[in-house]
Amino acid sequence: MSVAPVQSSSSCVKDQVSAAEWQARVDLAACYRLVAQHGWDDLIFTHISAKVPGTEDFLINPYGLMFHEITASSLVKVDQSGNKLMDSPYEINPAGYTIHSAVHEVRHDVVCVLHTHTASGVAVSAQRQGILPISQQSLFVLSSLAYHAYEGVALNHEEKARLQADLGENNFLMLHNHGLLTCGPSIADTFLMMFIFQRACDIQVMAQNGGAELIAIEPQILAGAKAMIAGVTKSAQGMGGALAWPALLRKLDKLDPGYKL
Secondary structure: OOOOOOOOOHHHHHHHOOHHHHHHHHHHHHHHHHHHHOOOOEOOEOEEEEEOOOOOOEEEOOOOOOHHHOOOOOOEEEOOOOOEOOOOOOOOOHHHHHHHHHHHHHOOOOOEEEEEOOHHHHHHHOOOOOOOOOOHHHHHHHOOEEEEOOOOOOOOOOHHHHHHHHHOOOOEEEEOOOEEEEEEOOHHHHHHHHHHHHHHHHHHHHHHHHOOOOOOOOHHHHHHHHHHHHHHHOOOOOOOHHHHHHHHHHHHHHHOHHHHO
16 A cells, blocks of 8 residues: 655645745745656755755755645755754755755855755766767756766765865866756856756766767867856846746646645
8 A cells, every 4th residue: 555745734834834934935946846857856866956045954855755736835854954944744854954055155156055866966976077069958067067076875974165265156066976056146046057967967878878070069169169158147037047947847737736735
């Protein structure tokens, strides 16, 4: 007999939090569902976090739920030390806490952190050269990309300082032998950045599997792209997530509207 996951009452949680926090919860739950729909989830593992507006606290997935099960009310609110700030029947992934708290602790411009273990992402993370400049998608990634060496499952809090130093002010982080991470000023931008990061990895693996000699994008184009992208990220549209997000939610509302509970 199957057992339904324990869920908090949406009306109960909504009544206990600010309107801004509830909207953040809805958007973050939507992001989890979209990651599942795109096939980037890894059973109950990996994680996405978002800051609670106006605080240094953040929301993260309840450890034990699949991404397609996560709702606005089931997200767990923790402080920078990993302490739960509201009652929840769930704990959080300790490795997830290490990675996400490391970013939120020092990157005050970051609202959302998204981490995946996709096959293509891990495959490219195992390549010494990392992302190759062979696609338009790779240009966006290379404009703000850092790498972090594998240190085992992220349970050692001493790793946080090294992860922070490696990430710096970048928005894309490749965790060698591990996976991908994006961070951005909104949930929408962070999701879009992961879409681009994942697509760049997919293209690279497919191109390498083709066996033909690869054509690298000319260095001057890469340099020009960096300047162009830097200008785009300073505009009102950010990384473009604000344009794509409403369309993604319209699709999600038709296919899987339960995230709002």
